[in-house]
Amino acid sequence: MAPAGFVTRFAPSPTGLLHLGHAYSALTAWDAARDAGGVCLLRIEDTDTARVRPDHEAAIYEDLAWLGLRWPEPVMRQSDRRVAYAEALAHLAGLGVTYPCRCSRADIRAALAAPQEGAGASGAASGLYPGTCRGRAMSEAGPSDAIRLDLEKALALTKNQTLHWTETGPSHAGRHTLDPDAMRAHIGDVVLARKDIGTAAYHLAVVVDDAAQNVTHIVRGEDLLEATPIHRLLQALLELPEPVWHHHALVRDEDGKRLAKRNDARAIRTYREAGLTPADVRRLCDESAR
Incomplete structure (x- = not known):
């Protein structure tokens, strides 16, 4: 500790x-x-x-x-730390904000390349997961599935909370508010557990570990700045404390x-x-x- x-x-x-x-x-x-x-x-x-x-x-x-x-x-x-990650994933599944995903990288590339009426170019241009497996239930999850966060359901679950975070880095210092529209446009349904190795992916592991170690200030490169909103959202869903972030130059x-x-x-x-x-x-x- x-x-x-x-x-x-x-x-x-x-x-x-x-x-x-x-x-x-x-x-x-x-x-x-x-x-x-x-x-x-x-x-x-x-x-x-x-x-x-x-x-x-x-x-x-x-x-x-x-x-x-x-x-x-x-x-x-x-x-x-596999037990701790599994417990966090089970908590999120209990909230109804996860789903299993069987898509390969090739499947995702093909889905993004396919024209979709009314979708414009935003999906393909952003490279975000297109939601192919979003309707699947966690009861269908198998060993070949990754587990994704259903961003829309997660945002709906926290809609009555105004989520903030504090940044002290040189380029983005200040108090920031989570922007759901920006998350939809730039983050999407991130992977929480990877199918290739059957363990927590970065976004889930980092918030669970930081809380377990009582980390109060997260110091990391500004290439990870864009991950801060999803980490703040996961902290809220998992009822974990809010740290201070400092993203330094690279x-x-x-x-x-x-x-x-x-x-x-x-x-x-x-x-x-x-x-x-x-x-x-x-x-x-x-x-x-x-």
């Missing part, structure tokens, strides 16, 4: 080496906790069993320690693209082996974040 007060977290996936972008996010979170007299937790998001590797997890601990960062033990690992390459784990030239390990110091890496993070 995390202590009371300011609590944030850094939650990498052990599917590759940490790069400069991860370093910037980790340092931003740890600095915020230090300045507030709080704590930064480390959480390992290892549910993608097809891609996670023990050596990559070991490298996470090694790289963060080299940067001078420390965290409370034991570290939460999502692979140990470290980008020379072409302005966000770094990915295939950017081995920007891996923390590469900088370490080249003889750079943690202070050098911190300086590079500050110079590259935009």
Whole structure:
């Protein structure tokens, strides 16, 4: 159990080496906790069993320690959290806001490409799930089904609540109100549990874990800013507390693209082996974040 007060977290996936972008996010979170007299937790998001590797997890601990960062033990690992996710999913199913989905990616692409009278171009242009399986009952769910949130039913269930969240990041600071129309246009019926590995997908796992760890301030990259409304909605449905969000700038390459784990030239390990110091890496993070 995390202590009371300011609590944030850094939650990498052990599917590759940490790069400069991860370093910037980790340092931003740890600095915020230090300045507030709080704590930064480390959480390992290892549910993608097809891609996670023990050596990559070991490298996470090694790289963060080299940067001078420390965290409370034991570290939460999502692979140990299946019961908690199943309970949250059952709660949402009990509210009637989930449905099983058997559609493959190819099915979804085909449905989006098909002309629909009166639909205009918004569905295909947005790439949102078109709702092919929305009428299916949870009693029909099988091992080959993903589980989706029925956004319309979820919004109807919370229509008497005005859902807000606070953002302290540099680009979107302020108090924001959940916009149902924007969620319909840009988010849609997100996946809550994946059929390929039979466990919680990101949106469900992150809100359940943050609440379990008493996270009060979520520090993450601005590429996840658009996920905040769906997380706030899930928190309301699951009766979880509202944290404060801080979306920081991203470290980008020379072409302005966000770094990915295939950017081995920007891996923390590469900088370490080249003889750079943690202070050098911190300086590079500050110079590259935009």
